[in-house]
Amino acid sequence: MKNSYQPTSRRRFLKKTLAGASLSALPVSLSAENALLLSIDSVEEGEAYWRQIRQQFGLRPNLILMNAANLCPSPRAVSEAVYAGTQDLDYDASFHNRKKFGELRTELRSKLANYLNVSIEEITLTRNTSESNNTIVQGLPLKEGDEVVLWEQNHPTNLLVWQVQARRTGFTVKVVSTPENPASPQELIDPFLQAFTPRTRLLSFSHISNTTGVAMPDELCKIAREKGILSMVDGAQSFGSRELDLSAIGCDFYTSSAHKWFLGPREMGILYVRQPLISELWPHLVAAGYEKHASDDIERLSSLGQQDIAKIPAFSKAVEFHEAIGQKQIAQRISSLASQLKEQIQSHFPQATLVTPVTKEMSGGVVIAQFPEQNHVQLFNQLYEQHHIACAPTGGLRFSPTIYNTPEEVTKVMDALTTLVS
Template sequence: MTHPDRRTFISHAFGAGALFAAAAPANAMTPGRVALPPKGHGAVLDEAYWGLVKESFPLSPGLVLMNAANLCPSPFVVQEAVFEWTRDVDADASFQNRAKFSSLQEASREAVARHIGADVEEIALTRNTSEGNNTVVSGLDLTAGDEVILWDQNHPTNSTSWDEQASVEGFEVRRISTPPASESPGELIDAFRSAMTSRTKVLAFSHVSNATGVRIPAAELCGLARSRGILTLLDGAQSCGALNMDMHAIGCDFYTASSHKWLMGPKEAGILYVRAETIDRLRASDVGVGWSRALEGGARKYESLGKETMLV
């Protein structure tokens, strides 16, 4: 993965509306909202232009938000798409009117797949990273004698959730620390490598720590785990939208993310990626309307929760 330049980062942010509110209504972009200039255009170096970008967000005057790792505001274009579709379904809640949301949801799925370098059948649309993490934690067949290795900087939904599941299923949870001032990616990898045993079944870690900002070399670590038959859960809450992502290049089995952080997308919209070869190993923990159809659509079975995904 590479760090996107300033223009690319902003274009990703404004693209969040396309990811999770695909085919937004024609009037969702209010006249006067800023549009990104072509790549190489001189405006991208003009601070006046970036002032217009700032005006595309509903920020309080004089306020500078510094905690994007927790929650980012959505630009007007995203807000208006969400509001417009909500008004649409509230104005006509009939099955006939709501039928269009199936195709819109699939358009969002396709956009997400392109954005993170995955196949459409590997994508489930969730409510957030936490839901995706818990789907993986509760859906794997782990028993007494198995062990799960966690990074000690994981978010609670990729940490405490494993403890709770272990108390029911009887497997062991182990946590490892990485050097506080690593000199190379190899030092980070070595910390995980030395903890792996023949009993290790899952390796779960944050791509980027929300506590320290440390980024784990995910492709290298996932490759090491796969060579030993270990499944990998990569928590991408702090990487999706901030880094260029390619699931197939990284090689993780599971990847989770939210749209309300670096993507600056709508709230209550998230991503669960499940590698095609791993789908059969992960049970769906929630069953709702359309379950039988969802079983035929790859990772779609992990989002069968009635109407919660109707407007993502």
């Protein structure tokens, strides 16, 4: 399944050496040789490392941005690449100068395929998760009598869009609820098992819910496959926040955006379709050049007319940024910050309801809590206006920390909440 692009051996770990080395120039110019050589043997050294990573971002000083589930800033290397690509196009917008962006697109798809452990033939680019989801929903030739099983916590682009399409073509949508405080992954799986029938053609769920922070078990995809049911994973909250191996997960479709946890350019997304299924899908949009693609060419599904090709090299930089730090390290850091948030919410606010499961097995970077008798929208506004803390009023108060956040910021969030929630 692997393709030609191979990251260097630095991919999965940070080597022990160079404690205190100057990293100011680090992922700004992410060449293959530019390994992250840092000791993370102690917590202190680990924090020094993450501070260096934070410095790669042009964040507003004193702003505590904990809203990765919604939108992330890019590291400078990525935003500079957007700017450089734009300048390049503005300098020479000829067909001749633009040709290289086609090659860069292939290189990017190859890097993404490697990152996700699938083949380049199975990855294409879209504008965001919404578009990727719609490509599958509108592309699959489902008919009356077919059944689609969805998780109640799916984002509207993976719930409402199925319901609208069902009205049009006559298939049936079944929406499945899962327990509020799941005690085990099996409790998340069982309601789906009960919903499947011989008519079920597809199962679609959010990898991690944006409204509760619950992470669905990957195992669902394998179970579906065994029953001859297609599986679609909405990865808006997992791409860039956890270790991903789509081949191991065994899903048929995976969708995501570059501009959330992946820290990539805005309005870029990915779509994975397992090879044998590509030719079964209708395009949701047909533009000039559509017919030059064979039916089993996934690029056929990304026939979108003129796109902002300047962002392609920037998306590549974002992949390099993740590879340089390592998927595992990023996932562990996010998980550690999310755990700190959960622990501190529980200890500071025993009256609050932690909507997100505590266990790492059933959660990711999204942390949601509800504070009794509080207006969460008001709290969300007060946190920003009075304490410079950016979160979201989704499902209660939603904090989604990522690699530019720190344990000190978690403490500051608790201090601010203490002044607001009596």
